[in-house]
Amino acid sequence: MLNATLCGLVLSRGRYDFLYATSPPLFVGGAALALSLLRRIPMVFEVRDLWPESAVALGELRNPCFIRWATALEEACYRRARRIVAATRGIRDRLAQRGIPPEKLILIPNGANTDLFRPQPEAGRALRHELGLEGCFLVLYAGIHGVAQGLEVVLLAAQRLLQTPEVCFLFVGEGPCKADLTRMREELGLSNVTMLSAQPRERIPAYLSAADVALVPLRRLDLFKGAVPSKMFDAWACGCPVILTVDGEARWILEQAQAGLFVEPESPEALVEAIRFLSEHRDLCREYGANGRRFVERHYSRQVQAQRLVELLERLDKA
Template sequence: MKILIVTQYFWPENFRINDLALGLVEKGHEVEVLTGKPNYPNGNYYDNYSFFSKKSEVWAGIKIHRSKLIPRGKSGGLRLIINYLSFAFFSSIRALFLKAHFDKILVYEPSPITVGIPAIIFKFRKKIPIYFWVQDLWPQSVTAAGGIDNSIILNLLEKLTKWIYKKSDKILIQSEAFKQILLSQNVDSSKIIYYPNSVESFFKELAPDASILETLPAGFKVMFAGNIGEAQDFETIIEAARIVSKTNPHIKWIILGDGRKKPFVEQKIEEFSLQNNVFLLGSFPVIEMPRFFSCADCLLVSLKRDYIFSLTIPSKMQSYLACGKPIIASLDGEGGRIINEAEAGLVSNAENPQLLASRIIEMASMSADEIKIMGKNAKKYFDNNFERELLIDKLEDIFENE
């Protein structure tokens, strides 16, 4: 099967679509990608890329068609909108000149929804079905994560979203809870297919790595890995850390990652004198994450309180489960449901620092055997629901039968 993946983000940017593309190639499919010039997350073009350079390249047997775009920068707001629109515009032009024929188009949409436009243009040229994989709900996520509440803008985005969904042949959703939103946007139920994210095969259980362990503080280690942003609700995390530090100073909070809220976190650590409790270690290559996770006692996932976030399965959830570690969650809805269903950790509702503090103290008080059982439950749930080969096989089945 010959598959065109349309995504604003692709290698060397670190997104899950990279591994899915590799998995399809491993299964014998021919994969090409229409994408932009890499600039995420730092907002500038990667080394050896520019507005005019590298119109195409090959990575791991995958031909990549690079569209021009304006990099996202670091300021957000207007610059991010320009980034989104520039990719939609230039990739649509690129789609007019792609000569190859494909059997399927897979659109990867972790925001923006406009990634569907070039795919629709190519569909009309070549009469190829579109499988649109929804990672973020639009326009709802624009309000939840971006703070946009202008009714005119939101109405336009709602109409654009409905149009893209209408032109797509099948819509894959990363969370079963997304279905109710799509139905409210006039998507026919028969078009909607639950297709969750998996993770790269290097996410797996490991024995504690001594070289990592010696760089970490002694004590009960609560580890967070990922974006330090608005959606992750670091206000609650820091307040919970402050509460815990008063009675349980042996509990250490280890933060791996970077993001726009990092200066806020640094300021709060100073303000609350949490230098011996909360540790910002910076960013590391994603392939190193399992080695860090092996040294943690539990892994932390958080989202701020918002109806749309309650419908989402946070992308780090599968990584945590795959590594067989108990999970502490500060979130509502689908993410918490999975942890409870898996019996893989403890959950507090979003934006409740007192309850989050209580859950962490509770886990730190458990026996080693109790914690180990939760870790085993996490891995079992991952294997049954999110394992990489399982989901690649499922996608093949969707392409062949839907």
Template sequence: MATGAEGGSSERVHSHGAAPRRASKAPRIVVCTLNYAPELTGIGKYSGELVESLADHGFEVAVVTAQPHYPGWRIFEGFSNRYSVERPRPGVSVFRCPLYVPAKPGGVKRLVHYASFMLSALPVMARLTAWRPAVVWVVEPSLMCAMPALTVAKLTGAKCWLHVQDYEVDAAFVLGLVRAPWLRRLALGIEQALIRRFDIVSSISKRMLDLARTKGVDSGKLVFLPNWVTVGEESGGASENRYRQELALAPGCKVCLYSGNMGQKQGLEILAEAARILERRSDIRFVFCGEGSGRSAFEALCAGLSNVTFLPLQPAQRVAELLACADVHLLPQRADVTDLVMPSKLAGMLASARPVVTTAQQGSELSAVVSQCGIAVEPGDTHAFAAAIESLIDQPAWASQCGVRGRQYALMNFDRKRVMANFVDSLTLLCSE
């Protein structure tokens, strides 16, 4: 797993009050995000790359974040769970705050986890009011950081932007992490009161923006900001991939790959069931790569399967190569969270020019996207999921066409340069106001 600060050689100071450097006329942005680089998956990856793009476009950025801990739910090697400051590149200051990290995040423990970060971030956010930012940007989760962000914006005259990666309140009740009806009503009421106060609300899918409207956000405040991927040169065939040698795959063996977080929202059990159904085929290997709170339970479901290989989370510089080793990408998703989250791993899958099999309800945004470049089946339908895998494996020409369409979709909708250009335009306009 990656260690150290983003960018490698950064200055680190153990303090919670050091001010950002470089007094200049560049627009100043405070980014408050629970997850940040060097986390390799999920929100941390995108928050890190977003700050990189802001710095490249001449913004000064102060990042208020936690010590890196996701998806393994433990503080990364090389970091300590206390206040520290990093300056990984000119114009970027990263203020890391301590927090409670549960080994097995459940309902109450996850709430304490969020609350601990919000409380430890308060003194840092308070000190940053003297920096006079133009925009305060906050990422959900955790929505608990919304009030400190709104307060800093109010005190400094800054605009406040909420970026929703995950509707944590809705997801917590859908997943059964919190069950009390009165608590649901209270949480949703607080969420709506907070979200309406932001100047801009962005999210990663159109359906998630629709949900923001139902929560009372004016349409004029909404911005579509999808998770992106760096679409580079198209990779060669899977047979030429180094991972095939490392996995000791026989010639002609097909790889069905799942790579990403292994948690509760993914519905990973269908992968184990599909692997069991297709164990009769010696030409198919399932490769499951990643970490998360659900990995040990997932490994137990796959125990004894001869066609399954587990890999740890891979280094960032090898992710594109890993995705290109697949013949078919697997994207399980629970039915009850289909339109509450948009899997961030989808962009990389499509950019790899490989077909995708997903579980998504018909009519959902995920189903609409994947149906153009693979197969979407109803969540929980294990036999349909396994049959979809076989169809793509046994019809390579069709699978190749799906992969090409997926890559074209990624270029048009998820390419990092395109997404960041649109984002910087929106942010510059907001700063000018």
């Protein structure tokens, strides 16, 4: 945070109308707070996750002194900001519950870069050939392998589908749970699971185009009822339907889009049932994917979200 503040002081010698910061990481907000005060530049603060609240709920953050310090920094960022941009309705509503004035809160949801994330059928077929996954019903998880995702549930579902050879799983990414998940795959003898390291972002559309369905999982926590993972929009932008295990706001969006299935969080049995259903109804699966692409283009493209942000900044500039 100190380095970011010092760099900002050196680089921000011109005149700026606004300072825009996004969290997490919260320390970016801390650096922006310092610069905003020192340079007397109005600050707009984007919140994509309620940190440290989410880290405490997941058990990832336990030190009470650090929690108090991080919460105080978070609250200071909220007080200083002229406007707070919430990435989901759940975040907006939670901040309102914590006493942030409603007129200070603006909803600009996550979205997908539809220029980068688009259907790439030829690249998808080539990738399947390269990985030896031709002909199977391919279930993809691409993203961080962390505590919040509960990916051990996916491996338990894969174990139940070992006798269904037409279904295979592909994991792409890294994270704090990757080693444990790799070990679990070996212990369970999951020959239907392929695990790859993290890939460059520009390669992810090929993986999504190769997949028949993408997984968007989170653990069963009340906190996640206000979460809307951006990987859902990335998958839809590539014409790939999703199986979602996030109840609440994300489920509501999924049902509006008609672009996949919701299953109960942390239930291998429910996940198996959804995968089997989609593998047996591939026309419906493709229809879900096409619905997702149209829905993102209309409502959740980065272009749409950028225009909303420009309009917000213009209103603030005139105020």
